[in-house]
Amino acid sequence: MSAEEGAAPVDLLVVGCGAGGLSVALSFLEEAERSGRTPRVTLVERAPRAERGGATRWSWVNVTVDREGVVDAGVIERILASHTDVDEPYFRVIEQEGAATVAWLEDHGVQITHQRPPFAMANDYGAMVGGGASLVEAFCSRLEEIPGVEIRYDTEALQLLTDEDGRVDGVTARGPDGLTRRIAADAVVLATGGFEGSLEAVTRYVGPRAGRIRPVVPGLRFNTGDGLRMATELGAATAGQFDRLHVQLVDERTSKPDAGIFGIPFGVIVDGRGRRFVDEGSATPEALNAPLAWSVWRDHDATASFVFDARAARIPGWGFLNQSDIEPYRADTLAELAGLIGVPPNALEEEIARFNDAVVDGEFDPAVLDGKHTRGLEFDKTNWALPIAEAPFFAYPLATASTFSYGGIRIDLQGRVVTPRGTAIPGLYGAGVVTGVWYGEYPGAMSVLRTVTFARRTGSEIASAFSRTG
Ligand SMILES: Cc1cc2nc3c(=O)[nH]c(=O)nc-3n(C[C@H](O)[C@H](O)[C@H](O)COP(=O)(O)OP(=O)(O)OC[C@H]3O[C@@H](n4cnc5c(N)ncnc54)[C@H](O)[C@@H]3O)c2cc1C
Structure with a gap:
């Protein structure tokens, strides 16, 4: 292994440049800068720069909010009634914070429109102008301007690193030169999307005929379930329905x-x-x-x-x-x-x-x-x-x-990855589709909203720890 072992740890390492990873990074930086210090943030992204953004880049991003940005309470109630394993506190957060999420997106140059198509729709959806690509470009451009931030493209995280007490303190990642390096970090966020891009994983979880389900866009091929694998290797709990895809x-x-x-x-x-x-x-x-x-x-x-x-x-x-x-x-x-x-x-x-x-x-x-x-x-x-x-x-x-897989790792309301008994694994967080929440029918127009809502919370949580250690 060619190492960066001598290098000081970055304050935050994010794996994946979709809505989840980018929102955690931006939210962390905004909160952390109040401490007066300049945090160091590294994002690693498997895709080349031109294809950055995973599923998010290709998404329409309909959002289940009304013109005031309020999340449809009827949709939340339907989700809660859909399955006994649904995490009610998680969806109550979305109900309470969804409007703030939409306002935050708009503050960062991502517009939501409420133009209706000329045929019936189930809800009063908003839609992201320019789709998810507008979020990816706006957020990446902003992050690239901030001193201390680095985005490494063509770089895939392979494994989580831990100290002798089990605290996650970095990842090993393979760069475009084919060599693996250790990247040390005080906090690691897995934001690697689902496993829908891996035929092997889809067949394993969904069943032998699942190979006949094709990924709906090319960006999904980067989402091979790595975050799920890395976290469960450390004892993370899982959540969401594993034999179902959207x-x-x-x-x-x-x-x-x-x-x-x-x-x-x-x-x-x-x-x-x-x-x-x-x-x-x-x-x-x-x-x-x-x-x-x-x-x-x-x-x-x-x-x-x-x-x-x-x-x-x-x-x-x-x-x-x-x-x-x-x-x-x-x-x-x-x-x-x-x-x-x-x-x-x-x-x-x-x-x-x-x-x-x-x-x-x-x-x-x-x-x-x-x-x-x-x-x-x-x-x-x-x-x-x-x-x-x-x-x-x-x-x-x-x-x-397929658009995304349902099954993923379990997080708590601060975005911390937890074990089956609910203990947070120190230093490890999850954001977006890598965190499993859906069972049965996904109601539509919720994936980016839930991703960004929790990614913001996670960014704030990591920033609080950063400020305390200053
Ligand atoms: C065609 C389409 C339409 C959609 N429409 C809607 C909609 O209208 N409303 C809605 O809410 N949702 C919609 N969705 C779903 C939504 O876009 C996604 O669920 C959401 O954007 C996922 O965000 P994410 O950050 O979790 O994952 P992604 O955006 O997929 O990002 C994951 C990133 O992780 C990277 N990665 C993976 N493994 C590694 C690794 N080992 N190392 C480094 N990087 C890695 C990938 O390259 C990728 O960039 C749609 C999806 C598609 C495909």
């Missing part, structure tokens, strides 16, 4: 990043036999997508197609709903369309005929849950039920793609 439906034919297909509530979805299997109108486009994507992978051999007609394709915002760079399959008849998506022609024709016959009269309105439904089917559609009758007919073949 997923979405994409166009199966393309390698375009984030080719999401969200229009399904305004058409129908069929399996490999040409059969419907769900109420496509049971939820708004963004709320239906993740549970449906999971069901397609788990229950339908990862094979399904979204079928719609010319009338649906004229719905305002259609291009926003369906983000593929490849035109959908197009045909003048349903039998021809069936051939293109590889389902038996008779089956698709019969299924759509049954569906069309069951559509009840009523006014179609994509901007609200319109109640326009079918009657008498095994899977009745409860909103937006229009006959699929106007040629040409279209279809997107679908694949299930």
Whole structure:
């Protein structure tokens, strides 16, 4: 090992340059500078500079807050009711501090807009202007200006270091020259994202068929579960559901990043036999997508197609709903369309005929849950039920793609990594998706909010310790 063992420890070492790592670093520096000393902070990031930012860089970053920045209390209650293992104090913090998090982001040049798309949404979401890339660029630029801060790209943390008493006091990291070095630090933050970028880890935790779930964007390939591995090697507890990923439906034919297909509530979805299997109108486009994507992978051999007609394709915002760079399959008849998506022609024709016959009269309105439904089917559609009758007919073949893993390490409300009995491991912190909190349904538009809310707290916690030792 080529060493930096003689070098004085940095005050804070952060592993990972996504929303979690960057927010801890910035929050720490803002608090620590009040002590009058210049703290030294090092961030190590596996990606090259041009790809810095992990999942955050590619994220839309919808945020479940209203125009005043207040977190939707109904969403918090749904999370708390979703599973007995949900960490209620954690989500109460998000409820209380979410508005301050949004204000802090805005103070640091990250804007949240409340423009609504022209179709129904489950909540009054905000959205980050420019997506997560705007956060990554704003925060990295700020950090690079601050004396004492260094970001080492192309550098991957391998292992946590401890002193003889078990206090974490640094990491070993492999740099672009292939050599490993020790970086000594008074505090180490793991902010390495999830394990969704590792086929090995996804297969181990989610199951043998999980290899058919592709990462939704290239930035996820850097997230290979390293923080989880390093912390559990030291006895950290885990939290969150390990056999579940957050997923979405994409166009199966393309390698375009984030080719999401969200229009399904305004058409129908069929399996490999040409059969419907769900109420496509049971939820708004963004709320239906993740549970449906999971069901397609788990229950339908990862094979399904979204079928719609010319009338649906004229719905305002259609291009926003369906983000593929490849035109959908197009045909003048349903039998021809069936051939293109590889389902038996008779089956698709019969299924759509049954569906069309069951559509009840009523006014179609994509901007609200319109109640326009079918009657008498095994899977009745409860909103937006229009006959699929106007040629040409279209279809997107679908694949299930991952956005993040649920399972991770357990932290306390100060961001300290804890053991199964709740003891904080001295010197070790976690931020973002590497910390597991989700079980069952992730409600959407919460991952960056929870990441930044807790990363700020963690930065403050480490700064308090820094100030005390001054
Ligand atoms: C397409 C897409 C859309 C999304 N939309 C939303 C949305 O609308 N709202 C929302 O809230 N969330 C959304 N998310 C999820 C959200 O973006 C992420 O959960 C969040 O940004 C994760 O932040 P993070 O800091 O934990 O991880 P990341 O941003 O993934 O950062 C982890 C970093 O750690 C680095 N790293 C990993 N291992 C090592 C190592 N050993 N050494 C050094 N560096 C390492 C990686 O290179 C990466 O830069 C979306 C995600 C995707 C992919």
